Amino acid sequence: xxxxxxxxxxxxxxxxxxxxxxxxxxxxxxxxxxxxxxxxxxxxxxxxxxxxxxxxxxxxxxxxxxxxxxxxxxxxxxxxxxxxxxxxxxxxxxxxxxxxxxxxxxxxxxxxxxxxxxxxxxxxx
Numbered sequence: 001x002x003x004x005x006x007x008x009x010x011x012x013x014x015x016x017x018x019x020x021x022x023x024x025x026x027x028x029x030x031x032x033x034x035x036x037x038x039x040x041x042x043x044x045x046x047x048x049x050x051x052x053x054x055x056x057x058x059x060x061x062x063x064x065x066x067x068x069x070x071x072x073x074x075x076x077x078x079x080x081x082x083x084x085x086x087x088x089x090x091x092x093x094x095x096x097x098x099x100x101x102x103x104x105x106x107x108x109x110x111x112x113x114x115x116x117x118x119x120x121x122x123x124x125x
Contacts, residue, residue, distance in 0.1 A: 009042045010089040012057075012079035012097075016049035023064050026057045034086050036063065046050065051075040054098065069098055077102045 006113070008090050011034055021029070026046060030038045043058040056067040076097065079087050089097065 006009075007038065008091055010045060010091060010094045010121075011042060012045040012047075012087040012089055013102050014079060014086050016051075017041060017055075019039055019044075019046065019048045019053050019055055023057070023066065026066070027064065030057065036096060043094065045079065045089070047076050047079060056098075057095070071100060073111040099107070 012027060013034065017026075017029065017037075026044070027038050029046070030044050033053050034044065035042070038057070039059050041059060041061070043056050046055045046057070047053070052071045052075055054069050058065055058067075072115060079097075
């Protein structure tokens with residue numbers, strides 16, 4: 001398991017990716033295409049055109065890591081089937097995705113994250 005914190009965000013690149021790219025090539029896609037900072041600690045998912053390989057790029061605090069999976073049978077769902085530049089996922093959705101499960105629709109199963117400003121505004125009441 002890459003991580004289990006709800007605070008981690010996962011962004012799927014919304015297009016087929018040449019997975020011959022390594023750390024620097026994928027980091028370039030994160031910066032130039034997704035307009036995100038790799039060093040923020042978010043995870044970034046890339047899938048090849050045949051959808052039999054996937055890579056997850058992330059910064060763990062000490063360096064950049066790549067997790068790669070090649071499906072022996074079947075294919076990953078295509079995250080680029082939606083008309084968006086990126087698709088934000090939860091860690092649970094990423095785990096299901098890497099197991100080959102199709103993400104059909106999203107349903108909120110747990111409460112929204114509480115921000116410090118939410119706590120401050122409720123304390124005034």
